[in-house]
Amino acid sequence: MSAGFDLREQTAIVTGGARGIGKVTAARFAEAGATVFLVDADAEAVEAAAREVGAIARVADVTDTEQVEAVVAAAIEETGRIDVLFNNAGLLRDKVLWKISDEDWDLVVDVSLGGTFRFTRACVPHFRARGYGRVINVTSYTGLHGNIGQAAYGAAKAGVIGFTNTAAKELARFGVTVNAISPNAMTRMIESIPPAHREELEAQIPIGRWGEPGEIAGTVLFLASPEAAYITGTVLRVDGGIAI
Numbered sequence: 001m002s003a004g005f006d007l008r009e010q011t012a013i014v015t016g017g018a019r020g021i022g023k024v025t026a027a028r029f030a031e032a033g034a035t036v037f038l039v040d041a042d043a044e045a046v047e048a049a050a051r052e053v054g055a056i057a058r059v060a061d062v063t064d065t066e067q068v069e070a071v072v073a074a075a076i077e078e079t080g081r082i083d084v085l086f087n088n089a090g091l092l093r094d095k096v097l098w099k100i101s102d103e104d105w106d107l108v109v110d111v112s113l114g115g116t117f118r119f120t121r122a123c124v125p126h127f128r129a130r131g132y133g134r135v136i137n138v139t140s141y142t143g144l145h146g147n148i149g150q151a152a153y154g155a156a157k158a159g160v161i162g163f164t165n166t167a168a169k170e171l172a173r174f175g176v177t178v179n180a181i182s183p184n185a186m187t188r189m190i191e192s193i194p195p196a197h198r199e200e201l202e203a204q205i206p207i208g209r210w211g212e213p214g215e216i217a218g219t220v221l222f223l224a225s226p227e228a229a230y231i232t233g234t235v236l237r238v239d240g241g242i243a244i
């Protein structure tokens with residue numbers, strides 16, 4: 001069991017799980033006893049990651065409703081339940097706003113915000129029937145405060161907060177909590193930010209360094225656990241203080 005949180009006999013879905021925060025969190029869910037469905041659009045990487053962490057790989061694009069619904073149906077068919085949904089898939093297409101194409105705008109918003117909506121919507125009938133569910137979404141410093149070059153990403157991640165608040169209100173009556181984390185961790189996503197800008201951001205982190213994905217995973221595990229029953233509609237910053 002991991003950090004005292006018991007997910008034995010539970011089923012968790014983790015999107016964007018082929019690497020980074022999703023992969024490490026899936027490992028923690030599996031250590032806590034959950035059956036984990038690891039979802040990613042990157043087929044080769046998600047299959048390798050699932051083997052590594054002891055999860056079940058599902059290749060799916062979170063922007064595709066049919067693929068999303070197929071993952072949810074498979075999880076219910078194979079395990080009889082879904083307890084935890086970690087809506088973690090996201091990507092960057094950074095450019096100043098006057099250079100963002102319609103395609104990049106749509107993609108960034110549709111992965112982070114649309115994917116969160118689609119997976120949550122697909123799980124709701126099951127959560128309602130069972131009277132239980134834990135949904136953890138992922139917002140960002142950029143969603144809270146803005147960041148040069150990230151208008152689409154900031155809009156998507158601010159949208160995730162609005163979605164989280166409304167879903168928390170709508171689903172509380174069914175025993176479902178909906179929260180968001182705002183992480184800060186060295187992953188491929190952060191490595192893709194130009195070094196000069198990355199250093200500027202790092203200088204703003206009071207703890208003085210980027211987090212490790214494992215430092216984010218413990219918070220997600222807590223929010224996913226029965227221990228977090230009285231927390232809903234919260235944005236929990238796990239960011240070394242950058243958003244203070």
Ligand SMILES: NC(=O)c1ccc[n+]([C@@H]2O[C@H](COP(=O)([O-])OP(=O)(O)OC[C@H]3O[C@@H](n4cnc5c(N)ncnc54)[C@H](O)[C@@H]3O)[C@@H](O)[C@H]2O)c1
Nearest residue numbers: 016018020021040041061062088089090140184185187189
């Ligand atoms: N790393 C950070 O400091 C940080 C900060 C704020 C927010 N976030 C958010 O945390 C989440 C995880 O980020 P990360 O840093 O681990 O990034 P990452 O790039 O390492 O992992 C993101 C994963 O999402 C997958 N993905 C992208 N588009 C997809 C799609 N359409 N369908 C399915 N999977 C898709 C990618 O293949 C990848 O495996 C993202 O939502 C990101 O926006 C990260």
